[in-house]
Each structure stands twice: as C-alpha cells, then as structure tokens.
Amino acid sequence: MNTLSDALRQNVPNSAQTPARAPAPAPALTPISATLNVAADFPILARPVHGRRLAYLDNGATTQKPEAVIDAEARFYRESNANIHRGVHWLSQHATDLYEAARGTVQRFINAPRADEIVFTRGTTEAINLVAYSWGRAELRPGDEILITTMEHHSNIVPWQLLCDHTGAVLKVVPISDAGELDLAAFDALLTLRTRLVAITHISNALGTIIPVAALTASAHAVGAIVLVDGAQAVAHQKVDVQALGCDFYAFSGHKLYGPTGIGVLWGRAELLAAMPPWQGGGDMIRTVSFERTTYADAxxxxEAGTPNIAGTIGLAAAIDYVSAIGIERIAAHEHALLVHATAALAAIPGIRLIGTAAHKAGILSFMVESIHPHDLGTILDAEGVAIRAGHHCAMPLMTRFGIPGTARASLAMYNDETDIAALVAAIYKAQDLFGTRRPAA
Amino acid sequence: MSNIDSNLRELYQEVIFDHNRKPRNFHPMPDADHHADGHNPLCGDQLTVYLRIENDVVADASFVGHGCAISTASASLMTEAIKGKPVAEAEALFHNFHAMLTDAPTDSEDGPDMGKLAVFAGVREFPARVKCATLAWHTLHNAIIGAKAPARTE
Structure with missing residues (x-):
C-alpha cells in the first residue's frame, strides 16, 4: 500500500477540494477511497443488483450520472424548456442562453480557443461522421490516404471506409505491439505526403493504451495532414487541452463523461469548420432559403440542423461543472492509483491474462480467464453484482490482431474503489470454482 | 441460497461443463452429405454442423467450432440427441428445445420429454444467453434444408 499512497501524495494537491456533497462516513478508509469518495453523489450506485452491492465496472461503455446532472436535466424541463434561437418570447431566449452557455462550458473544459468551434452532436460517432461527410467528401481525392490504428473503435474505422468507398481515398492502418502500444516506427513509415488525415483514438477503449497524440500530431502536420482525435475514453479521465494537443478535430460523448446519452461534441479549428460544407440540411443551419438558392449559417x-438535444447540453454542462469542481487531475490520480491496484490484483489470479499492458494506460483492464469464455464470465460476474463488458468492444480488428474472439473488460471511473476491485476478484474466483479451473496462487 | 445463485447453478450444471470440456462428436466429417455454418459475429461464436442422412434418418452428426460453454455444450449434446433419429424427429426436437428456452414455464409433466437436453431449461432465466444455446440448432436446421447463408441467432 506504500506505493499507492506515495503515488497519491505526488499526484494530489493538498488544496484539492472535497466534492460538493459530503460523502457518507465509511469505516476504515483505505488510501484510494480516502482520496476521492464520491459514490454517494451517484444515486444508482445505491441500487442493489441481484440482491448484491453493485460494483459498476462498465464505465467504458457509459458512466453513471451524479445527482447534479439528473437534477439539471429535470430542472431544465420544469423551469426553462422552450425551443432555442429566433424565439421572441422570454422562455425561448432563456433556453437559448442556457444552450449557448453550455457551449462555453465545453469550450473552457477542453481549452478551445473559441466557443463557435464547439459543434453539438449526438455523440462521438456522429462527430466523426460529420467530419467524414463534410470535410472528407469535399477534400479527398482518389489516392489520398487516411491513417488510423489497429486499436480504433468501429466508429473511427467505418466512417472512413465509407468515405474511401465514396472518394477513392485509401485507408492505412498503423500496427501495434503485443503490449498494445502503437508501432511508432510504422506510423512514421506510413505517414507520407499522400496522407491527408490521421484519425486516432486518444485512449483505446479495449486496451486502455494512452496514445501520444501531441507528438503524432506534430509529425502529421509536418507532412500537411490534419488530425482527428477520438476522445470518447479520454475526456472523463485526464485533462484534455486541444491547444496543447495541437490536433485539428476532437470528438467526444457526454454519456462517458457522467452526462446524458444523445449529446456529444465535435471541436474543430475555426478555419477548417468555416471551409466545410453542411452535411445535414434543415432548420437552424441556414441563413436564407429560396427555391433558387439557399445560403448557410456560419459554424x-x-x-446543427434541426432542434438539437437542448436538455442534453444542459446536462452535459452540469456534468462538466461537477467534474471540474472535483478536479480532473484529482480524478486522474485516483483512477491511476486504482488501476495500479487492480492490475496487481488481477495479475495475482492464476490463469488470468491481461490484454493491453502498455506503459501508459488509463483505467481499462481487458483480460481473459483460462478456459472460461468472456460471455460465461460476464454472466457469472453479473450474478455477483459485478457489471463488466464481455465481447469485442466494437474493436473486431483489434481482437483479430490478438487472435481472440473477445475479452472481459473492467473499466474504471471516479466513484470506483478497492471494494469494487475486491468484488471483481472474488467473482472471478467464483467463476473458476464453478468451472473447476481454480488453481492455487503461485 | 439467493435466487440468482440457484439460477446460476441451473444454468451451469455439471453436464454442461462436461460437454464444454470434452465436446462429443467434435470433428469434421469428410463424408457428410449435409453441412452448414453458424456464426454470431457479436459474440464470436462460430461452428459448422455436419450430417450424414440415410433414408431420412440422421446416421451421423458432428460439429467443429468455438464459443462459450453454453453454445459448445449445446452443440455437443445436440449431436448426441439427434444421432439415429428420423430427420423429422430432429426438427421437432429443435422446435421443443426452442420452446423450452423461450416460452413461459409450464408444468414439466405436460411438456415433451427432452432427455439430457433438459439441462438447458435454466437458460430461460438468462435471456441474453438464449442465442448461445440455440445457435447450433439453427445451424442444424440450415444443414437439413440446405440453406446457403450461415445461421445466426443474434
């Protein structure tokens, strides 16, 4: 436990504020849970599953919502609901103010230079598709190349395949090592003057690998390529500063950031957005419409054609406020300490194999248990109240790379602690007992 | 024992572990006259079912592939159950098997005798796993009717 406390002392400023709601007093606090104890802010975590305490370790799929987010959405519908833009009545102006204020909250959170560089979307997937349809169809020519990596989520593969089918551009894939780290030499070799776009994940959803985005972006810019970053797994777990990263587009979802589903963000450089054609037509995205000629609004x-998810933006802003009040660095330190603890705890189980052992990792643990299929494991863990994900994690090419049908994945969030990891470990032993494959610890 | 614990034991009975560890009739069949593939890409479960049918009777049945314990054991027990049965009876067994997993439970006395296949009755309590138990049977059905597309249950 010394190493954990040491890590925490280094990473957590003494001035770190306690969250808005005081946590319930807990007996015998251990170092990790003593540093950050916010579970009481998340009502669903108090709900037993199968009569057992819920150990929610499926945060890579979606995070739970704090009361502050749930309240903000409900309050919007109770007190502020109206359609935004062009309304001359008070409520419409009020709703518009809240909607645009949410844009400002997102801008500050990722340190974007301008609020009008923040485009609200349904999520990461729609944000990436927006770039593929708008920027991609206007810019790419046959023979142009798009560079992605083996560890991309399907949402950062398929839109580019569709774009290549449409334009004649070519998709290139940077391989990874057995540890799940990007092959940087291969990246350099595949990056050429033909490369127009580098589309990379910030943190691998299936492996937890943290990608050195700033360095890769510098290389990409040197050959004139632009860079899109899939930040779905990153924004809730480490400080994201788009100016420091230097990238050109950054996409993320609200629901993996303790916010609502159905709301997400595309950040893009103002000059790129200004040159991009619309991709969906409708209300709100026009300046003037006539049957002869329609002109379009600025970015x-x-x-943002049509009525957007207004309440979703309010909920997302509330989530960002909540995360910011706790401190993203403090959350990152907590999750890192828990990752170190969980990695050691899982590695100590005979018959377990961790998939994704990069030196720089976020709180995602993918693993295989000898002789137990991930789906059987998922069912047995669920019976113990332990919620994990089992399968290919929308990264089939990555599973093929490792020669496996899928993995079991535990993914951490700020409200997890050693109790959740202990429940996970105990449930894995129970699965091994049930399958008759438990072996004594070495 | 809590409800979920007893459901889990109903799902994972020793017979299922036994057939998962040592699947029966687990080999390709060079002289098969019927075969079909089954694939659940979301799960990754994949198998091929082989049959030799003589005079409308399943003279031999085998399979190869990989999947979870439920799907592997289901394929293994299926090949045992249909060997030597008239094709029409094998198809009826598929119908009854499917009903056992998806229909509301009735008094067991009234239901058809499922023999060893009754161990899969516990799958009913785990709706997400029904597709695992039925993949082999859908693949069998495709093999019998000579369907070209792979079977899938997801």
Missing part, C-alpha cells in the same frame, strides 16, 4: 449552427 457551429451550419452543422
């Missing part, structure tokens, strides 16, 4: 409205 971000140009890319």
């Amino acid at each position: 971000p409205q140009r890319f």
Whole structure:
C-alpha cells in the first residue's frame, strides 16, 4: 500500500477540494477511497443488483450520472424548456442562453480557443461522421490516404471506409505491439505526403493504451495532414487541452463523461469548420432559403440542423461543472492509483491474462480467464453484482490482431474503489470454482 | 441460497461443463452429405454442423467450432440427441428445445420429454444467453434444408 499512497501524495494537491456533497462516513478508509469518495453523489450506485452491492465496472461503455446532472436535466424541463434561437418570447431566449452557455462550458473544459468551434452532436460517432461527410467528401481525392490504428473503435474505422468507398481515398492502418502500444516506427513509415488525415483514438477503449497524440500530431502536420482525435475514453479521465494537443478535430460523448446519452461534441479549428460544407440540411443551419438558392449559417449552427438535444447540453454542462469542481487531475490520480491496484490484483489470479499492458494506460483492464469464455464470465460476474463488458468492444480488428474472439473488460471511473476491485476478484474466483479451473496462487 | 445463485447453478450444471470440456462428436466429417455454418459475429461464436442422412434418418452428426460453454455444450449434446433419429424427429426436437428456452414455464409433466437436453431449461432465466444455446440448432436446421447463408441467432 506504500506505493499507492506515495503515488497519491505526488499526484494530489493538498488544496484539492472535497466534492460538493459530503460523502457518507465509511469505516476504515483505505488510501484510494480516502482520496476521492464520491459514490454517494451517484444515486444508482445505491441500487442493489441481484440482491448484491453493485460494483459498476462498465464505465467504458457509459458512466453513471451524479445527482447534479439528473437534477439539471429535470430542472431544465420544469423551469426553462422552450425551443432555442429566433424565439421572441422570454422562455425561448432563456433556453437559448442556457444552450449557448453550455457551449462555453465545453469550450473552457477542453481549452478551445473559441466557443463557435464547439459543434453539438449526438455523440462521438456522429462527430466523426460529420467530419467524414463534410470535410472528407469535399477534400479527398482518389489516392489520398487516411491513417488510423489497429486499436480504433468501429466508429473511427467505418466512417472512413465509407468515405474511401465514396472518394477513392485509401485507408492505412498503423500496427501495434503485443503490449498494445502503437508501432511508432510504422506510423512514421506510413505517414507520407499522400496522407491527408490521421484519425486516432486518444485512449483505446479495449486496451486502455494512452496514445501520444501531441507528438503524432506534430509529425502529421509536418507532412500537411490534419488530425482527428477520438476522445470518447479520454475526456472523463485526464485533462484534455486541444491547444496543447495541437490536433485539428476532437470528438467526444457526454454519456462517458457522467452526462446524458444523445449529446456529444465535435471541436474543430475555426478555419477548417468555416471551409466545410453542411452535411445535414434543415432548420437552424441556414441563413436564407429560396427555391433558387439557399445560403448557410456560419459554424457551429451550419452543422446543427434541426432542434438539437437542448436538455442534453444542459446536462452535459452540469456534468462538466461537477467534474471540474472535483478536479480532473484529482480524478486522474485516483483512477491511476486504482488501476495500479487492480492490475496487481488481477495479475495475482492464476490463469488470468491481461490484454493491453502498455506503459501508459488509463483505467481499462481487458483480460481473459483460462478456459472460461468472456460471455460465461460476464454472466457469472453479473450474478455477483459485478457489471463488466464481455465481447469485442466494437474493436473486431483489434481482437483479430490478438487472435481472440473477445475479452472481459473492467473499466474504471471516479466513484470506483478497492471494494469494487475486491468484488471483481472474488467473482472471478467464483467463476473458476464453478468451472473447476481454480488453481492455487503461485 | 439467493435466487440468482440457484439460477446460476441451473444454468451451469455439471453436464454442461462436461460437454464444454470434452465436446462429443467434435470433428469434421469428410463424408457428410449435409453441412452448414453458424456464426454470431457479436459474440464470436462460430461452428459448422455436419450430417450424414440415410433414408431420412440422421446416421451421423458432428460439429467443429468455438464459443462459450453454453453454445459448445449445446452443440455437443445436440449431436448426441439427434444421432439415429428420423430427420423429422430432429426438427421437432429443435422446435421443443426452442420452446423450452423461450416460452413461459409450464408444468414439466405436460411438456415433451427432452432427455439430457433438459439441462438447458435454466437458460430461460438468462435471456441474453438464449442465442448461445440455440445457435447450433439453427445451424442444424440450415444443414437439413440446405440453406446457403450461415445461421445466426443474434
């Protein structure tokens, strides 16, 4: 436990504020849970599953929502609901103010230079598709190349395949090592003057690998390529500063950031957005419409056709406020300490194999248990109240790379602690007992 | 024992572990006259079912592939159950098997005798796993009717 406390002392400033709601007093606090104890802010975590305490370790799929987010959405519908933009009545103006204020909250959170560089989307997937349809169809020519990596989520593969089918551009894939780290030499070799776009994940959803985005971006810019970053697994777990990263597009979802589903963000450089054609037509994205000729609004409205998910933006802003009040660095330190603890705890189980052992990792643990299929494991863990994900994690090419049908994945969030990891470990032993494959610890 | 614990024991009975560890009739069949593939890409479960049918009777049945314990044991027990049965009876067994997993439980006395296959009755309590138990049977059905597309249950 010394190493954990040491890590925490280094990473957590003494001035770190306690969360808005005081946590319930807990007996015998251990170092990790003593540093950050916010589970009481998340009502669903108090709900037993199968009569057992819920150990929610499926945060890579979606995070739970704090009361502050649930309240903000409900309060919007109770007190502020109206359609935004062009309304002359008070409520419409009020709703518009809240909607645009949410844009400002997102801008500050990722340190974007301008609020009008923030485009609201349904999520990461729609944000990436927006770039593929708008920027990609206008810019790419046959023979142009798009560079991705083996560890991309399907949402950062398939939109580019569709774009290549449409334009004649070519998709290139950077391989990874057995540990799940990007092959940087291969990246350099595949990056050429033909490369127009590098589309990379910030943190691998299946392996937890943290990608050195800033360095890769510098290389990409040197050959004139632009860089899109899939930040779905990153924004809730480490400080994201788009200016420090230097990238050109950054996409993320609200629901993996303790916010609502159905709301997400595309950040894009103002000059890129200004040159991009619309991709969906409708209300809100136009300046003038006539049957002869329609002119389009400036970004971000140009890319926000139709009534957006207004309440979702309010909930997302509330989530960002909640995360910011706790401190993203403090959350990152807590999750890192828990990752170190969980990695050691899992590695101590005979018959377990961790998939994804990069030196720089976020709180995602993918693993295989000898002779137990991930789906059987998922069912047995669920019976113990332990919620994990089992399968290919929308990264089939990555599973093929490792020669496996899928993995079991435990993914951490700020409200997890050693109790959740202990429940996970105990449930894995129970699965091994049931399958008759438990072996004594070495 | 809590409800979920007893459900889990109903699902994972020793017979299922036994057939998962040592699947029966687990080999390709060079002289098969019927075969079909089954694939659940979301799960990754994949198998091929081989049959030799003589005079409308399943003279031999085998399979190869990989999947979870439920799907492997289901394929293994299926090949045992249909060997030597008239094709029509094998198809009826598929119908009854499917009903056992998806229909509301009735008094067991009234239901058809499922023999060893009754161990899969516990799958009913785990709706997400029904597709695992039925993949082999859908593949069998495709093999019998000579369907070209792979069977899938997800």
